[in-house]
Amino acid sequence: MAASYTVTGIDGVPLVEPGDDLAFLLISAVDAQAVRPVDGDIFVIAQKVVSKAEGRLVALSSIEPSPEAQRLAAETNKEPRHVEVILRESREVVRSRRDVIIVEHRLGYVLANAGVDRSNVAGAVDDETVLLLPEDPDASADALKDRFDAHWKCSVGIVIADSVGRAWRLGSVGIAIGAAGVAALRDHRGDRDLFGRAMESAIACPVDAIASAATLAMGEADEGVPAAHVRGIPCGLPTPARTINRSKSEDMFR
Amino acid sequence: MAASYTVTGIDGVPLVEPGDDLAFLLISAVDAQAVRPVDGDIFVIAQKVVSKAEGRLVALSSIEPSPEAQRLAAETNKEPRHVEVILRESREVVRSRRDVIIVEHRLGYVLANAGVDRSNVAGAVDDETVLLLPEDPDASADALKDRFDAHWKCSVGIVIADSVGRAWRLGSVGIAIGAAGVAALRDHRGDRDLFGRAMESAIACPVDAIASAATLAMGEADEGVPAAHVRGIPCGLPTPARTINRSKSEDMFR
Numbered sequence: 001m002a003a004s005y006t007v008t009g010i011d012g013v014p015l016v017e018p019g020d021d022l023a024f025l026l027i028s029a030v031d032a033q034a035v036r037p038v039d040g041d042i043f044v045i046a047q048k049v050v051s052k053a054e055g056r057l058v059a060l061s062s063i064e065p066s067p068e069a070q071r072l073a074a075e076t077n078k079e080p081r082h083v084e085v086i087l088r089e090s091r092e093v094v095r096s097r098r099d100v101i102i103v104e105h106r107l108g109y110v111l112a113n114a115g116v117d118r119s120n121v122a123g124a125v126d127d128e129t130v131l132l133l134p135e136d137p138d139a140s141a142d143a144l145k146d147r148f149d150a151h152w153k154c155s156v157g158i159v160i161a162d163s164v165g166r167a168w169r170l171g172s173v174g175i176a177i178g179a180a181g182v183a184a185l186r187d188h189r190g191d192r193d194l195f196g197r198a199m200e201s202a203i204a205c206p207v208d209a210i211a212s213a214a215t216l217a218m219g220e221a222d223e224g225v226p227a228a229h230v231r232g233i234p235c236g237l238p239t240p241a242r243t244i245n246r247s248k249s250e251d252m253f254r
Numbered sequence: 255m256a257a258s259y260t261v262t263g264i265d266g267v268p269l270v271e272p273g274d275d276l277a278f279l280l281i282s283a284v285d286a287q288a289v290r291p292v293d294g295d296i297f298v299i300a301q302k303v304v305s306k307a308e309g310r311l312v313a314l315s316s317i318e319p320s321p322e323a324q325r326l327a328a329e330t331n332k333e334p335r336h337v338e339v340i341l342r343e344s345r346e347v348v349r350s351r352r353d354v355i356i357v358e359h360r361l362g363y364v365l366a367n368a369g370v371d372r373s374n375v376a377g378a379v380d381d382e383t384v385l386l387l388p389e390d391p392d393a394s395a396d397a398l399k400d401r402f403d404a405h406w407k408c409s410v411g412i413v414i415a416d417s418v419g420r421a422w423r424l425g426s427v428g429i430a431i432g433a434a435g436v437a438a439l440r441d442h443r444g445d446r447d448l449f450g451r452a453m454e455s456a457i458a459c460p461v462d463a464i465a466s467a468a469t470l471a472m473g474e475a476d477e478g479v480p481a482a483h484v485r486g487i488p489c490g491l492p493t494p495a496r497t498i499n500r501s502k503s504e505d506m507f508r
Contacts, residue, residue: 003471003479004262035344102506103343110422163458167421167507168364169429169498171439171459173466185425190272204417205425206470213429216460216487217257225257233470244423252349253354253507 005232009111018055023147046215108245159229161211174211183236259486272309277401300469362499393430411436415465428465437490
């Protein structure tokens with residue numbers, strides 16, 4: 001019998017507000033769902049609820065756009081104060097054109113709008129509030145793991161997932177922007193294939209695959225399923241998600 | 255109770271040889287595993303076994319490298335005949351440097367080595383045989399779906415998956431290079447978020463997420479698990495995998 005695993009969305013999580021104890025809210029929802037976590041289970045948590053609990057909201061009324069933000073806003077047809085927030089979250093702009101700003105985030109992630117989001121944010125209906133990525137998503141994952149492990153008396157993996165666009169291919173997929181207790185990358189180089197030949201180039205990114213798998217159970221828009229429970233995937237040797245970022249000097253697409 | 259789904263590797267598939275009836279081999283392995291497919295189940299199948307069954311093997315001894323292939327082979331430190339095969343499978347070289355050739359495949363996929371692979375290929379131990387992508391992976395998926403649907407008297411989804419590297423991030427993840435009976439992309443634009451605000455940019459690529467999810471149950475090297483069964487994910491409105499390819503004129507990273 002081959003390997004099998006299960007992905008279950010965690011619902012019943014109330015709307016998260018700044019300052020909320022996210023670990024408590026998630027633990028309560030999991031316990032209410034009669035999932036009993038065991039060693040090696042992985043929880044994938046949407047970036048948005050982590051950011052909200054950490055109070056990573058910015059009121060655009062508090063923002064004064066710089067001349068650079070005004071210039072980029074004009075080029076891209078975006079809101080100048082939103083662009084200013086994006087620039088403050090970024091090391092550099094990688095590409096820009098109408099409706100699109102792709103940056104290297106200060107944490108090393110290459111993504112649109114520095115992950116600064118206007119949807120599913122309370123108050124955003126009047127376009128006045130935006131949500132940043134967590135300050136340090138790997139640290140956020142570590143903190144959630146400590147709370148989960150203590151509550152359930154086992155060792156779980158934590159993945160903080162965002163949905164991002166990609167070069168070359170349409171449509172967003174999930175990636176891991178934070179991880180604890182789970183391998184971000186797995187190096188198969190030197191493993192033997194079915195014919196005993198060493199694999200040529202085989203570094204895999206299981207934690208991005210886990211994030212993508214979880215988004216299939218979490219939905220995108222109004223489903224209100226901010227987390228998923230994954231059982232049956234080996235966690236591997238834990239490494240933080242930031243190790244997935246390719247350095248600029250090694251990246252042919254920057 | 256939130257949505258839940260299950261991914262199960264299909265083992266017990268014998269080594270696939272050119273001309274083999276892959277649908278029969280997979281059906282037999284599934285039936286032996288006591289999985290009973292039902293409407294909406296999705297089967298993810300590794301590109302390599304599809305290519306092998308379709309006889310997409312090329313003996314390098316039959317290849318005469320062109321001057322362009324010889325030049326590119328010298329630049330990238332690759333085997334000139336291997337490079338010639340890569341170029342024949344490609345529309346253009348997108349990037350190249352030592353050990354790396356990234357192309358736009360004739361089918362529109364941007365990927366390393368045009369997907370031409372030397373590992374897990376019988377005979378490849380002496381470096382003489384390489385394996386191309388299927389001639390038309392969406393058509394391959396259609397044909398497998400016809401056979402599976404007829405055998406199990408239900409309508410299943412088929413995804414043909416490959417593992418590919420990415421811009422900006424280390425490590426490979428699964429993508430769909432062929433699909434039948436399942437939505438390649440899903441457009442959430444106009445959906446309302448939790449606060450009733452229209453989603454700004456929300457085209458998702460569920461079929462790549464499904465491919466990534468399946469690779470977690472299929473392994474990379476010598477596990478010999480060439481397919482996975484997925485139950486519990488909505489198939490959506492069927493569209494072929496080729497629709498995921500971003501056109502060059504719309505792509506900021508070519």
